Structures are given as C-alpha cells and as structure tokens.
Amino acid sequence: MEKTLSVLNSMVQDGVLKQYAIGGAVAAIFYVEPINTNDLDVFFSVAGDETDLAILAPLYQYLGNRGYKIQGETIDIEGWPVQFLPAFNALLNEGLNRAREIEFNETVTRVMRAEHLVAIMLQTGRLKDLARVQQFLEHEAVDETKLRDVLTRHGLTDKWSAFKQQREL
Amino acid sequence: MKTYPDITRLLKAKMERRRELARLSFEEKIEIVNKWRELSRQVRRIRETDLVSTDRGHGTDRDDYRNTLS
Numbered sequence: 187m188e189k190t191l192s193v194l195n196s197m198v199q200d201g202v203l204k205q206y207a208i209g210g211a212v213a214a215i216f217y218v219e220p221i222n223t224n225d226l227d228v229f230f231s232v233a234g235d236e237t238d239l240a241i242l243a244p245l246y247q248y249l250g251n252r253g254y255k256i257q258g259e260t261i262d263i264e265g266w267p268v269q270f271l272p273a274f275n276a277l278l279n280e281g282l283n284r285a286r287e288i289e290f291n292e293t294v295t296r297v298m299r300a301e302h303l304v305a306i307m308l309q310t311g312r313l314k315d316l317a318r319v320q321q322f323l324e325h326e327a328v329d330e331t332k333l334r335d336v337l338t339r340h341g342l343t344d345k346w347s348a349f350k351q352q353r354e355l
Numbered sequence: 356m357k358t359y360p361d362i363t364r365l366l367k368a369k370m371e372r373r374r375e376l377a378r379l380s381f382e383e384k385i386e387i388v389n390k391w392r393e394l395s396r397q398v399r400r401i402r403e404t405d406l407v408s409t410d411r412g413h414g415t416d417r418d419d420y421r422n423t424l425s
Contacts, residue, residue: 215385216381219377290382324370324373
C-alpha cells in the first residue's frame with residue numbers, strides 16, 4: 187500500500203493529478219474496523235470543464251509508461267488495483283478539497299473525512315453503503331454537527347432522516 | 356413455550372472485538388485487509404483449477420489435475 191501511495195504522490199508532483207484523496211472502503215477502514223475490499227478508490231479533481239472519461243487518458247498514459255497494467259476498471263499500482271474517479275459532483279469535490287492529510291508509515295497521503303464519507307455513502311445509497319454508514323455510527327466515527335453541516339449543504343437531510351427512521355436511531 | 360439461550364454476552368463481546376479492530380492503526384488494519392486479499396486470491400485460484408479440472412473430465416481433485424499436467 188505504501189508504494190501505491192508514493193506513486194499517487196508522484197502523480198501530483200509531476201502534475202498529472204492536481205490533487206487526490208482516498209475514498210471508498212479503504213478510507214472507511216481508516217475510521218472503522220477493517221473491511222474486505224479489493225481496490226483503492228482515488229478521487230481526483232478535474233482542472234477544466236471536462237465531462238467525459240477522456241480525463242483518465244493522461245493518468246493511464248503516465249502509469250502505463252511506468253509499467254502499470256490496466257485491469258478492467260482499475261489499474262494495478264504496486265499490487266493494489268486503483269480506481270481513479272473524477273470528483274463528479276459538489277459533494278465529492280468538497281470531500282476531496284477538505285480531505286485530511288495522514289501518514290501511512292513514512293508516506294503522506296490524503297483521506298476523505300468521516301463526515302464526507304458518510305454523506306457520500308448516503309448519497310450513493312447502495313445497501314453496502316448504508317451498512318457502512320451504520321458502522322461509522324456504531325464506532326462513533328463522525329462528528330454529528332459537522333455531518334449535519336455537510337448534509338445540509340448538499341441537500342441530503344431528507345435522506346439522513348429516512349436512514350435514521352429506518353434504523354430506528 | 357420454548358426458551359432460547361441468552362446471547363447478549365456474546366454479542367457484547369463481538370462488538371468489543373470490532374471496537375478493538377477499529378482502534379488499530381491504519382497500517383495494521385491494511386495489513387489485515389492484505390491477508391484477506393491473499394486468501395481471496397488463493398480461493399479464486401483453487402476454484403479456477405477445480406473448474407478447469409472438471410471441464411477436462413478429471414473430477415474436482417486438484418492433486419490429480421496437477422499430476423495430469425505434469
């Protein structure tokens with residue numbers, strides 16, 4: 187994992203990525219118990235107004251030149267299949283910009299904050315996402331006030347109320 | 356009326372174990388995930404071998420299949 191993160195940092199240093207933040211299951215693992223996952227979701231900011239997936243081309247070219255192979259939707263970087271996801275809405279963009287800087291052994295990386303992860307999971311709304319929201323709550327991994335701010339800003343308060351009602355929270 | 360055993364204590368212990376896991380460092384947690392990923396890879400390999408073995412009419416015994424190949 188550390189080597190994978192170093193490669194991501196190199197991509198920022200070399201200007202291929204403007205900024206990145208880890209999201210998805212690996213980011214969740216930072217806050218809760220380990221979760222079985224196979225890939226690393228990396229959100230990145232899009233500099234211009236690109237709307238199609240051509241924005242992935244320079245990333246894949248950079249990595250391909252370094253010998254990393256594409257595997258379906260992901261690219262294998264030092265043993266971790268990495269899925270690059272452009273921050274395609276305001277919530278993801280905010281999550282990316284406000285990600286926290288952490289150290290993984292000797293390597294600095296950026297992980298989305300718990301409140302943004304919960305909001306994103308709520309927005310996505312798949313069963314596995316909602317189960318993961320429950321995990322965050324059980325582990326008291328979120329600051330409720332900060333979470334409410336995020337949910338309000340991104341129009342997710344109704345979804346939150348429905349989730350809490352359904353789970354009898 | 357049938358009575359069932361009280362498993363409250365077991366559930367409590369289970370939650371406590373989850374909390375312990377959550378308290379591990381990020382590096383330790385990723386190490387656990389890496390072990391799971393390796394196990395999944397092994398299971399996938401065995402499954403694939405079994406499928407190929409069955410396709411070729413060698414039953415599902417992996418050792419037999421390996422001997423056949425060698």
